Amino acid sequence: VVNWFWRRRDAIVAPRLRPRADASSFTKVDLAELTPDREQFLGRAARVQLVHFEGLSKAVAIATALPSKERLSRAAAIALRKHHLLVAEIERTGATPATVMEKHAKGIEYFQSATIGSDLAETIMSSYISAGLLDDFFSRLAAGLKGETGTRVANLYAAESYEKLLVEELAAAISAQPHLEARMAMWGRRLVGDSMLVARGSLAMPPSSASDEARIEPVFTELIAAHTRRMDALGLTA
Amino acid sequence: VVNWFWRRRDAIVAPRLRPRADASSFTKVDLAELTPDREQFLGRAARVQLVHFEGLSKAVAIATALPSKERLSRAAAIALRKHHLLVAEIERTGATPATVMEKHAKGIEYFQSATIGSDLAETIMSSYISAGLLDDFFSRLAAGLKGETGTRVANLYAAESYEKLLVEELAAAISAQPHLEARMAMWGRRLVGDSMLVARGSLAMPPSSASDEARIEPVFTELIAAHTRRMDALGLTA
Numbered sequence: 001v002v003n004w005f006w007r008r009r010d011a012i013v014a015p016r017l018r019p020r021a022d023a024s025s026f027t028k029v030d031l032a033e034l035t036p037d038r039e040q041f042l043g044r045a046a047r048v049q050l051v052h053f054e055g056l057s058k059a060v061a062i063a064t065a066l067p068s069k070e071r072l073s074r075a076a077a078i079a080l081r082k083h084h085l086l087v088a089e090i091e092r093t094g095a096t097p098a099t100v101m102e103k104h105a106k107g108i109e110y111f112q113s114a115t116i117g118s119d120l121a122e123t124i125m126s127s128y129i130s131a132g133l134l135d136d137f138f139s140r141l142a143a144g145l146k147g148e149t150g151t152r153v154a155n156l157y158a159a160e161s162y163e164k165l166l167v168e169e170l171a172a173a174i175s176a177q178p179h180l181e182a183r184m185a186m187w188g189r190r191l192v193g194d195s196m197l198v199a200r201g202s203l204a205m206p207p208s209s210a211s212d213e214a215r216i217e218p219v220f221t222e223l224i225a226a227h228t229r230r231m232d233a234l235g236l237t238a
Numbered sequence: 239v240v241n242w243f244w245r246r247r248d249a250i251v252a253p254r255l256r257p258r259a260d261a262s263s264f265t266k267v268d269l270a271e272l273t274p275d276r277e278q279f280l281g282r283a284a285r286v287q288l289v290h291f292e293g294l295s296k297a298v299a300i301a302t303a304l305p306s307k308e309r310l311s312r313a314a315a316i317a318l319r320k321h322h323l324l325v326a327e328i329e330r331t332g333a334t335p336a337t338v339m340e341k342h343a344k345g346i347e348y349f350q351s352a353t354i355g356s357d358l359a360e361t362i363m364s365s366y367i368s369a370g371l372l373d374d375f376f377s378r379l380a381a382g383l384k385g386e387t388g389t390r391v392a393n394l395y396a397a398e399s400y401e402k403l404l405v406e407e408l409a410a411a412i413s414a415q416p417h418l419e420a421r422m423a424m425w426g427r428r429l430v431g432d433s434m435l436v437a438r439g440s441l442a443m444p445p446s447s448a449s450d451e452a453r454i455e456p457v458f459t460e461l462i463a464a465h466t467r468r469m470d471a472l473g474l475t476a
Binding site: 050053054057058060061066069070074077080081083084087097098101102 | 291315319335
């Protein structure tokens with residue numbers, strides 16, 4: 001796989017102290033033309049959200065401090081609600097959720113194995129970076145879903161986020177153990193690469209020509225910019 | 239610790255084909271006099287429910303079949319909702335949930351380590367047997383909580399149960415791998431012992447005299463009878 005989405009990386013400015021409120025100033029590029037059919041979208045989004053839940057529930061289990069367990073369990077509950085709402089959407093189509101999700105097994109299982117953290121900080125970082133990027137991506141891609149499904153899916157992504165819970169946990173961990181900083185910066189770069197592969201594989205038609213690529217590039221540039229802000233919120237260089 | 243709650247074990251009849259609907263015919267013995275104060279009850283019940291969630295989410299993660307993951311994720315969501323409702327009750331008292339739960343760390347962490355399964359079937363069995371017994375126990379013990387707290391806590395235990403989801407998973411596993419039967423029967427016996435220790439340690443006043451013991455015994459006899467029905471539903475001897 002060509003790491004095409006890294007091509008413009010040098011052009012991305014990563015100001016370390018940019019206010020997070022800037023997020024809304026980014027123009028959202030329309031992904032609607034690249035949205036796959038409803039069943040394919042929902043199967044993939046639901047399967048990915050289950051990975052997020054498994055990561056967060058692993059973090060709950062390996063955290064030893066109860067305040068951390070509590071915060072992480074809130075995040076896990078949010079991921080699980082999103083997953084079950086997506087599964088409910090699959091059920092509305094009359095299809096069997098497990099069957100529809102199973103079609104995405106190969107890519108998603110690879111993604112999960114590549115992004116499993118080896119300790120608590122890495123595990124939380126995986127959820128923060130990967131779920132952050134992919135929820136962002138699927139929420140944009142939902143613009144291309146027709147009718148009420150599109151509205152409901154957009155709403156379920158917009159309704160709740162665990163980003164704040166995770167950034168609090170991570171910032172506390174890094175501040176308590178400064179040696180984590182370099183490792184988390186490196187881990188974050190790996191996570192964004194694997195997450196982008198999942199995003200790219202979710203498009204209706206993988207770009208095959210230079211003009212296709214050119215059309216998609218702004219979207220991925222925005223995803224990378226959002227990623228940079230997430231890293232920035234931890235004081236890490238993207 | 240004396241396994242006093244085994245004393246009457248020989249007297250328990252375990253009919254293998256007893257209809258599960260019989261459950262309601264058992265007389266519920268009043269535990270109200272043994273209910274600890276609100277904070278102690280809630281801290282322990284919430285901490286135990288977090289163990290149930292961790293067990294179920296581990297089962298979600300290690301299950302490979304998506305239909306199993308789906309069923310188990312429903313069960314995990316139920317445990318997590320109960321946990322968060324109990325935590326909300328602690329917050330209503332003005333106390334900090336983590337602090338209140340922390341007081342029960344020692345016994346509960348031992349319980350968790352003793353009841354962690356070594357594979358998927360054992361992990362699900364742990365939730366089925368331990369969470370079944372302990373939810374049953376705390377729901378009875380809640381009768382002694384005063385005012386609206388008691389009502390809300392009783393309701394949260396009564397509202398949802400994952401027993402049916404788990405028994406379906408386990409019955410399918412045992413039917414597909416008959417060699418599991420003997421191991422699950424043995425594991426179930428160990429689980430009931432560890433769960434009963436947690437239940438006993440939750441009483442306001444550990445029985446110190448023969449008359450105390452006599453007062454509590456009917457409750458534990460009922461818990462064991464309910465346990466026997468759970469084992470029976472899997473075709474296992476308790």
